[in-house]
Amino acid sequence: MSRIPRIVILGAGYGGIVTAIRLQKELNYNEADVTLVNKHDYHYITTHLHMPAAGTDNPENARVSILKLIDEFKIDFVKSTVVQIRPQEKKVILEEGTLSYDYLVIGLGGEPETFGIPGLKEYAMNIRSINSVRFIREHIEYQFAKFKREPSRTDYLTFVVGGAGFTGIEFVGELADRIPELCKEFDIDPSLVNIYNIEAAPTALPGFDPELVEYAMNVLKNKGVTFKIATAIKECTPEGVVLATGEEIKSATIIWTGGIRGNHMLEEAGFETMRGRIKVDDTLRIPGHENIYVLGDCSIVMSPEGRPYPPTAQISMQQAEVCAHNLVAQIRNSELQKFEYKPKGTVASLGRGEAIGIVGSRKIKGGVAAVMKKVIDLRYLYIIGGIPLVLKKGRF
Ligand code: FAD
Ligand code: NAD
Secondary structure (H helix, E strand, O other): OOOOOEEEEEOOOHHHHHHHHHHHHHOOOOOOEEEEEEOOOEEEOHHHOHHHHHOOOOHHHHEEEHHHOOOOOOEEEEEOOEEEEEOOOOEEEEOOEEEEOOEEEEOOOOEEOOOOOOOHHHHOEOOOOHHHHHHHHHHHHHHHHHHHHOOOOHHHHEEEEEOOOHHHHHHHHHHHHHHHHHHHHHOOOHHHOEEEEEOOOOOOOOOOOHHHHHHHHHHHHHOOEEEEOOOOEEEEEOOEEEEOOOOEEEOOEEEEOOOEEOOHHHHHOOOOOEOOEEEOOOOOEEOOEEEEEEOHHHEEOEOOOOOEOOOOHHHHHHHHHHHHHHHHHHHOOOOOOOOOOOOOEEEEEOOOOOEEEEEOOEEEEHHHHHHHHHHHHHHHHHHHHHHHHHHHHOOO
16 A cells, blocks of 8 residues: 555444554554544543442543643544445545545444334433433432422422443432432432332343342432332333333433444445454454454454453453554555453442442452452553543542
C-alpha cells in the first residue's frame, strides 16, 4: 500500500476509545490516518449508568468529552451516527457523509434484546446511554409528582425492573436508595412504593455464586425490593406488565434489563451473527474479512469450554489492547497477537456501601466489595484519562 493506510474506528465506548488511545501511543508519525466516529462528542462510562438512571448520581459524572481523551493531532474525531457498513466497498455510511477505510474497528456496543416480547419496545425503558438514563431519572421523579395529584394511582409508585442480571440488580440497589429521598421531597409515605425485580431464570444473577446471590437478594429485600424469580415477563402494556403466570402488575415504569444483543447494522452488513454479535477469530477479526476487527458487545469470544464469554467492559478493554497491537502489526507486516481473555473477576454494586464480587478466587461482599468496586471504577478512569480524570470524575 503506497498511500497512508486509513483506520476507521466505529464507536467510542470501552473498546473504541481504548483502541484509539493505544493507537495514538503506538503509531509513528504518518504511519496511518486514524478516524474515530461516535454519535456523541462524549464517551460514557456505561458501568456507572445505573446510578444516574436512579438519580443517585449526576449524569455528568458518567461522561467524558472525547476530545479530552484523544490527541487531535493524531486522531480525527467525527461526531456522527453510523447508519450502514458496506464491507464490499470498504465504506461506512454516516448520517453526514461517507468514510472509506483500509482497516475497520467495530465497537458500536450492544442493543437491548427484546426477545420479541410484545409491547417491550413501546412501553419499557433501557439503561443504555446518557440520554436514556436522563429520561429514566426524570420519568421516575415525575411519577412522584403525578401521584400527588392522583393519590389513587398506585401504579405511579410501582417500579418494575425486568431481568435480575447484573444490570437489573445494580439498578434496583440504586433505586431502593433513592426512594426515601424522593418520598421525603414529595411528602409520600415510603410504604406506598413498590419495586419489583422480575427474573425468568430459576435464580437472580444466573450462573453467579449462589452464596453471593443470596447475600445480594437479602440486602436488596431489606431495602424494599420484591423479587419474582422464575417468572418471565410475557408482555408489556400501557398499564404495566403481564407475567407468564398470568399475573398483571400495574406500573407506570418498566425498566428492561433483560439482556443485550449486538448492533443491528452488523446483520444488515451481511456478516454472520448470533443474536447480532459476530464470532471473531483469535486475532479479533471477522473470519473472511482480515481488515475488520470487532470488539466488545458486538463480538463473541469463546471460552476454552466453548461458551461465549459474557459481554463486559472488562473484555472490551482487553480486546482493545490486542486490536491496537494487531492493527499496528498489520500495517508493519509483523506478527499478530492472539487474544486470550484474562478474567479478573466480577464485582457488582448493591447500592450505597454494599456490593458482591469474586476477585481471583476470592468471594467478597458488603463494604469490602463496595470499596473494590470503587477501585475498579477509578482504575478505568486512570486508564483512559490518567490522574486528572480520576480527580475530576472519581467519586471519592
Ligand atoms: P459501549 O461501551 O456500549 O459503547 C458503544 C459506543 O458506540 C457508544 O459510545 C455509543 O454512543 C456508540 N454508538 C452506538 N451506535 C452508534 C452509531 N450508530 N453511530 C455512532 N456511534 C454509535 N461491564 C463490566 O465489565 N463491569 C461492570 O461493572 C459493568 N457494569 C455495567 C453496568 C451497567 C448499568 C451496564 C448497562 C453495563 C455494565 N457492564 C459492565 C457492561 C459494559 O458496560 C459493556 O459490556 C460495555 O460498555 C461494552 O463496551 P463496548 O465497547 O462494546 O461498547
Ligand atoms: P444479562 O443477559 O446478564 O441478564 C438479563 C437477565 O434478564 C437474565 O438473568 C435473564 O434470565 C433475564 N430475562 C430475560 N428475559 C426475561 C423475561 N422475559 N422476564 C424476566 N427476566 C428475563 O443482561 P445484563 O444484566 O444487562 O448484563 C449485560 C452484560 O453486562 C452481562 O455480560 C453482564 O455480565 C455485564 N454487566 C456486568 C456488570 C458488573 O460486572 N458489575 C454490571 C452490569 C452488567
